[in-house]
Amino acid sequence: MSTTLTVSAALAWRNLWRNHRRTLIMLSAISVGTWAMIFLTALTQGMVTDMVRQGLAVLPGHAQAHHPAFRDDPNIVNLLPIPDSELESRLVGGDFVAWSTRINVPAFVASERETRGVTLLGIDPARERDFTFVELDTIDGRFLETADDTGVVIGRKLAETLETRVGKRIVVMSQSPDNEVADRGFRVVGVFRAELPSQEEDYVFVGKATVQKLLGVPDRVTEAVVFGNDFRNPEPVLGQLEGFVSADGVTAQSWKDLDVYLSTTLAAMDGFVLVWVIVIFLALSFGLVNTLLMAVFERIREIGVMLALGVKPAAILLQIVLESMLLLGIGLLIGNLLAFASVELISDGIDISMVADGMEMMGATSRLVPDLRMQDVVLANGVVLLLGFFASLSPAWRASRYEPVEAITTVQ
Amino acid sequence: MTAVRCIDLCKTYRQGEEDIKALDHVSIDIESGDIVCLSAPSGGGKTTLLNSIGGLDRPDSGEIYIAGQRIDTLSKSGLAELRLNHIGFVFQAYNLIPVLTASENIEFVMQVQGRSRGERRDKSEEILAEVGLAGMGDRRPAEMSGGQQQRVAVARAIVSRPTLVLADEPTANLDSKTSDELMELFIRLNETHGSTFVIATHDQRVMGYARRLVKMLDGRIVDDIDQQAA
Numbered sequence A: 001m002s003t004t005l006t007v008s009a010a011l012a013w014r015n016l017w018r019n020h021r022r023t024l025i026m027l028s029a030i031s032v033g034t035w036a037m038i039f040l041t042a043l044t045q046g047m048v049t050d051m052v053r054q055g056l057a058v059l060p061g062h063a064q065a066h067h068p069a070f071r072d073d074p075n076i077v078n079l080l081p082i083p084d085s086e087l088e089s090r091l092v093g094g095d096f097v098a099w100s101t102r103i104n105v106p107a108f109v110a111s112e113r114e115t116r117g118v119t120l121l122g123i124d125p126a127r128e129r130d131f132t133f134v135e136l137d138t139i140d141g142r143f144l145e146t147a148d149d150t151g152v153v154i155g156r157k158l159a160e161t162l163e164t165r166v167g168k169r170i171v172v173m174s175q176s177p178d179n180e181v182a183d184r185g186f187r188v189v190g191v192f193r194a195e196l197p198s199q200e201e202d203y204v205f206v207g208k209a210t211v212q213k214l215l216g217v218p219d220r221v222t223e224a225v226v227f228g229n230d231f232r233n234p235e236p237v238l239g240q241l242e243g244f245v246s247a248d249g250v251t252a253q254s255w256k257d258l259d260v261y262l263s264t265t266l267a268a269m270d271g272f273v274l275v276w277v278i279v280i281f282l283a284l285s286f287g288l289v290n291t292l293l294m295a296v297f298e299r300i301r302e303i304g305v306m307l308a309l310g311v312k313p314a315a316i317l318l319q320i321v322l323e324s325m326l327l328l329g330i331g332l333l334i335g336n337l338l339a340f341a342s343v344e345l346i347s348d349g350i351d352i353s354m355v356a357d358g359m360e361m362m363g364a365t366s367r368l369v370p371d372l373r374m375q376d377v378v379l380a381n382g383v384v385l386l387l388g389f390f391a392s393l394s395p396a397w398r399a400s401r402y403e404p405v406e407a408i409t410t411v412q
Numbered sequence B: 001m002t003a004v005r006c007i008d009l010c011k012t013y014r015q016g017e018e019d020i021k022a023l024d025h026v027s028i029d030i031e032s033g034d035i036v037c038l039s040a041p042s043g044g045g046k047t048t049l050l051n052s053i054g055g056l057d058r059p060d061s062g063e064i065y066i067a068g069q070r071i072d073t074l075s076k077s078g079l080a081e082l083r084l085n086h087i088g089f090v091f092q093a094y095n096l097i098p099v100l101t102a103s104e105n106i107e108f109v110m111q112v113q114g115r116s117r118g119e120r121r122d123k124s125e126e127i128l129a130e131v132g133l134a135g136m137g138d139r140r141p142a143e144m145s146g147g148q149q150q151r152v153a154v155a156r157a158i159v160s161r162p163t164l165v166l167a168d169e170p171t172a173n174l175d176s177k178t179s180d181e182l183m184e185l186f187i188r189l190n191e192t193h194g195s196t197f198v199i200a201t202h203d204q205r206v207m208g209y210a211r212r213l214v215k216m217l218d219g220r221i222v223d224d225i226d227q228q229a230a
């Protein structure tokens, strides 16, 4: 068997280069096809990853804990039943990349000119610095400094709408647990920029302790949020969070449950990649099968001679399949290298702001950074090799079924 | 010893409405070490007989023995095994595998047989010298003349010492001088290696070299001449 393999492999290799032109054309097709599979998948994954990251930075983190009724009614009434100081002391003991506890309630903000509905986030800035969507280095003024900070930080878009700016005062209104209107004037200490205009419009940051005081809920919060290493796999941090809070009747959920749109998009991507890879392969397979059939047809006579000399039909089959796999292997290698190089070339991202208005609707930003995932690369290569193997079986089978007597006397 | 024994071989082809008897009750014994020429006008049944003996084709009826072993009842893979290990073939033309050099063509059969690299190399060098192609082992078929290619084919046929070498019109594409050289090569190899040669031809020059001349017509043996005695 091993000699059959060496003989077949040597013949396959030589025969591959017999018709340079045809082989090179086929190689370019396979390379470009592979490049398209991997590179375009990396771009799409980059877009989706970005979209999910942005989505997660805004609110859900990788997992969150809430009062069971909070998701249906994000009201200050539905506070976490655990005191914040107690909750924090538990979370400190967890193995999280980052975590925070917040008050997250609907509110109104008003300037002399305008009133807007927003989401009021009472945060401990020290905890949120690491993962907030606020671009801290381009902030106008300053970000919150402590949980006791009495200033307010708003987005650029909101500042424009309210016709306000750093140093001016705005009023924040919300509801206390006993249904009283709670309002207070705040000085705007910072105006932030974010990747998405909607983030600049909808979120208003105030110190956690200041909000607790405003709403009359000392040492209480509405949510805890934790981050792990990999947003695709939130289960480890979700498990820990559950362990910390479930005994108190608090619900912990991963971002996949909290943001069904994002999670189904992410899940659909895997299916999309597979379909994309198969579609490209199908286009390639016509060329591949045709090339092999031509190669076999041109060689009927020598295949006949080999069979006459006593070479087993299985060895002829092996030779043609090997020839096909060599062709695919080289094409894949070049295609992979091209794709890796292309990804490397634009690893800083490409500016797509020209079309970014449309992209923003999907929650993606104006800079597209490709996300080359090994499992997509393996999938693309695996699909090509596997389907390529099956596609080459028919020409190979045909070659191995020749009758030597007829094949030798074939006029070519 | 008898290298080949054919008993009452028949083979009929249908061509349109007509039945063509390619082999019509053919019986023949061929002694080991002999050089036999099968001669017949075109369509006489030479190729059919040769292919049947070589296990490339199957008669409709009759029995064939090679070195005492019955072969017409073997399976396809049994026949492939037989051809690989016991029979050498030389065809009319385009015998060689174009992507392999002369040496590699000669080594090919030994490689399929599973012989070691060293053995293959030694034997192919030896046989190349014997067929007068020393130093040309690295040439591809396309870089050689028709006569040289046929010599390589003969070298490949004989290198693993088969019981029998079958040649179907080996000189058909060669000029007369080259044909003579090829036949002289057959004679020489027959003497040195003691292999049995069966050569199908309708070339008068080739017949002259054979020790035994078997004439066929319409699938029947019509004459069997011992040319040594003559």
Ligand SMILES: Nc1ncnc2c1ncn2[C@@H]1O[C@H](COP(=O)(O)OP(=O)(O)OP(=O)(O)O)[C@@H](O)[C@H]1O
Pocket (backbone or CB within 6 Å): B013, B014, B015, B020, B021, B022, B040, B041, B042, B043, B044, B045, B046, B047, B048, B049, B202
């Ligand atoms: N595959 C086939 N199908 C139909 N008829 C065939 C086939 N092979 C051979 N024949 C017929 O059988 C007869 C004998 O053919 P064969 O090839 O054995 O003769 P030959 O002596 O080798 O002739 P040539 O000198 O032309 O090579 C011929 O009439 C030929 O037409």
Ligand SMILES: [Mg+2]
Pocket (backbone or CB within 6 Å): B046, B047, B048, B168
């Ligand atoms: Mg013939």
